[in-house]
Amino acid sequence: MQALKHILYFADGEFGPTQAFRRAVALAREHGARLTLMDVTIESGIGADLVKRFGLADDVQQSEQRLWALTHLAEDWVQGQPARLRVTIGTPFIEVIQAVLRDGHDLVIKPVRERPSSRGLFASTDMHLLRKCPCPVWVDREPEHAAPRQPAQPTDANADPRCIRVLAAVDATQPDSRQLNRTILDTAGAVAGRDDAALDVVHAWQAPFDGSLPGAGPVDHDVQLADVLGLLEREHAAALTALTADYRTRLNGGDTHLARGEPAATILAHADALASDLIVLATLSRPREPGLFIGTTAEDVLQGAQTSVLALKPEGFVSPVS
Incomplete structure (x- = not known):
């Protein structure tokens, strides 16, 4: 694997220390690479009147919640150089690829989003990224029967899959x-x-x-x-x-x-x-x-x-x- 300079971890709605996240942290540490943690709020298309009437979180509020979750994930797990945090609103795979093109990421890592099918593992966003992202994409499947993990130092074996x-x-x-x-x-x-x-x-x-x-x-x-x-x-x-x-x-x-x-x-x-x-x-x-x-x-x-x-x-x- 070439020397990595800027790794993008795309949470895709998963805000725990997934195997993909811990791998991104470990690789960034080993390569001295900058790490960006990103998530995307899908545009809901729900009007302001419905948001107010039913007490729903609008797109901006959802983005703030996702940013809060990424912030706590970084505080618990990322040591040394602080991670960049980014939450956008739009179509997930398009937002990720545009971030790669704009910021020069040389690797995208994300947890798999399993689809309800026995034939294959990857959901639509995964497939779009694998097909169309210009840099390498690592879609990481969580091990079966994985035990819940607590925040750990990067030297902890659990932090380095x-x-x-x-x-x-x-x-x-x-x-x-x-x-x-x-x-x-x-x-x-x-x-x-x-x-x-x-x-x-x-x-x-x-x-x-x-x-x-x-x-x-x-x-x-x-x-x-x-x-x-x-x-x-x-x-x-x-x-x-x-x-x-x-x-x-x-x-x-x-x-x-x-x-x-x-x-x-x-x-x-x-x-x-x-x-x-x-x-x-x-x-x-x-x-x-x-x-x-x-x-x-x-x-x-x-x-x-x-x-x-x-x-x-x-x-x-x-x-x-x-």
Whole structure:
């Protein structure tokens, strides 16, 4: 992970010491980075007459309450350089991305907002940020059965959450993506090294055909198919070996994994089988035309992920939010 200078923690309505918050505090301390704590009040659209009649808190009052909550969170947990506090009114993902563009944040960390679906973990705001935020976004899932935590000093183990297993998802054969793949590996390796975690590298590949070879006769079809698949597998294995050659000493009990299958499903299956705490991936293989914010594989991984995700963008990515 590159040296961090300005971390943005987006509370997203969660004002306790979540794992994401404690990770943001720990990273800011280690990197000597400025830390900003932010939340957003969604515009209610409720008229002043209804607010007065029913004794409701208007948008400004809600923002003041959120700022009070962030203030107490910072007082209890942030030591040393004081955190900046910011509460705005608007659409959450737009407000966060505009803050990143304006203030030059180099990492956004937020707690996951679980959606009521068994298919995936991330809610709408999470997905918008993962797709469109120009800097890396770490959406952190709270551990299951986590015990309530009391305010602690930053040296307290509770204040510094750790990953046990990190999974880096790469496409070792994607043209022009070597640098982005190395960024994924460097980032995943830095997280794993910091946490003394195992690092796994997964590359999934598919044959560019559906099991039938054009022009193959009925007798030799199976033999030709096996030969072609074997050749493709060796090419993918060689590409993965070359890509990860400089990272073998950083796996720390993890491994490289080459698997044939639909890429997103294969990545998610490995994350589940390995009990990965974090998936590190790029949401685009390279800069695309305006209007296309995310690659198909990344989209499907994010839609089905059941664990924390750290999403990176390629150099040159331009957010559609301005």
